[in-house]
Amino acid sequence: MIKYHYTGTEYQKWLGTDLPYERDFLIGLFRSMLRIRLIEEEIERRYHEDQMKTPIHLVIGQEATSVGCCAALRREDLLYSSHRTHGNYLAKGGDLKAMLCEMHCRVNGCAGSRGGSMHLIDKSVGMAGTSAIVGGAMPIAAGAALAAQIQGVDRVSVVFIGDATTEEGVASESLNFAALKKLPVIFFCENNFYSVQSPLATRQPPREIYKWAAGYGIASVQVDGTNVLAVYEAVHEAVERAREGGGATFIEAPVYRFRAHGGAGDDSHTGYRDTAEREGWEKVCPVETYFRFLMNAGLINGTLREQMHAEIMQEVLEAFDYALASPNPEKKDLYTHVYSN
Numbered sequence: 001m002i003k004y005h006y007t008g009t010e011y012q013k014w015l016g017t018d019l020p021y022e023r024d025f026l027i028g029l030f031r032s033m034l035r036i037r038l039i040e041e042e043i044e045r046r047y048h049e050d051q052m053k054t055p056i057h058l059v060i061g062q063e064a065t066s067v068g069c070c071a072a073l074r075r076e077d078l079l080y081s082s083h084r085t086h087g088n089y090l091a092k093g094g095d096l097k098a099m100l101c102e103m104h105c106r107v108n109g110c111a112g113s114r115g116g117s118m119h120l121i122d123k124s125v126g127m128a129g130t131s132a133i134v135g136g137a138m139p140i141a142a143g144a145a146l147a148a149q150i151q152g153v154d155r156v157s158v159v160f161i162g163d164a165t166t167e168e169g170v171a172s173e174s175l176n177f178a179a180l181k182k183l184p185v186i187f188f189c190e191n192n193f194y195s196v197q198s199p200l201a202t203r204q205p206p207r208e209i210y211k212w213a214a215g216y217g218i219a220s221v222q223v224d225g226t227n228v229l230a231v232y233e234a235v236h237e238a239v240e241r242a243r244e245g246g247g248a249t250f251i252e253a254p255v256y257r258f259r260a261h262g263g264a265g266d267d268s269h270t271g272y273r274d275t276a277e278r279e280g281w282e283k284v285c286p287v288e289t290y291f292r293f294l295m296n297a298g299l300i301n302g303t304l305r306e307q308m309h310a311e312i313m314q315e316v317l318e319a320f321d322y323a324l325a326s327p328n329p330e331k332k333d334l335y336t337h338v339y340s341n
């Protein structure tokens with residue numbers, strides 16, 4: 001039987017030990033997660049105003065995966081993703097103003113107002129692109145890894161996927177090809193147990209996804225997706241393997257989305273999942289469990305958190321003002337960046 005309530009490891013492994021990380025690094029991880037959380041909450045708060053001309057898929061509850069992963073990557077490593085993009089884009093260093101402009105359909109959006117929330121890109125930081133087609137980015141990431149391998153470039157590709165993506169034919173093809181060619185690619189699966197409103201148990205036989213992936217002949221591990229340090233260490237190991245020619249890694253990270261599949265607010269009341277289940281996962285909220293860990297380690301306090309909160313909110317509100325003051329695309333440009341006739 002698959003565990004639906006993942007309790008989180010609560011950082012026991014590191015408590016009371018000499019931490020192998022610098023304070024700035026540890027605090028930086030918290031700041032990045034808090035920033036993503038606050039940005040998402042502000043998007044959610046304003047969504048009903050209908051100024052944002054895009055569907056949204058919030059990552060509230062899933063911050064540790066993006067932040068832990070990107071902390072183990074270099075700027076030039078490439079990150080691909082799906083429809084649930086905000087955390088990936090922000091953690092990789094994507095520009096917040098360009099993201100909000102994109103979501104408000106403004107001309108200076110990161111995809112030139114053509115893509116919206118599901119198509120975020122910032123090549124300057126290795127945020128290589130996202131696709132709303134479930135599984136669509138997997139073979140692209142494998143292809144980018146093949147290119148790096150052929151060109152002899154020291155660059156790793158990472159692709160974020162959801163549990164439902166592992167049901168797509170292209171997932172099998174990508175894993176098979178990555179195994180065959182020993183590609184420097186990491187398949188990072190955020191298993192949040194649902195595909196829109198379909199639970200995993202109605203879609204897959206009882207098995208653990210990382211064990212399924214291991215069947216393709218690549219390294220495959222499961223890591224607590226609510227624990228930013230555990231995620232960092234798993235990705236760090238996978239990146240080293242990729243750089244040393246050891247090939248691809250699949251990482252399954254159980255997580256939970258605290259909000260609806262799409263849009264603002266929670267949708268548990270519609271009956272496809274229990275409110276109690278969500279509340280259980282909220283107890284291992286990635287932001288709060290890590291904050292408690294840092295408090296216990298004497299590395300942070302409430303005042304520092306409040307200070308960070310205020311700085312981040314100032315940045316966020318300025319970015320919203322910037323997006324709302326930015327021009328809409330002009331009608332004459334309707335067919336620019338369009339590649340079909």
Ligand SMILES: Cc1ncc(C[n+]2csc(CCOP(=O)(O)OP(=O)(O)O)c2C)c(N)n1
Pocket residue numbers: 083084132133134135161162163164165192194195196261
């Ligand atoms: C090929 C394809 N099939 C179906 C959809 C509709 N769809 C959009 S998101 C989604 C669920 C994806 O679930 P998962 O990959 O687990 O990611 P999550 O939304 O849970 O983050 C589906 C079925 C789609 N966009 N593309």
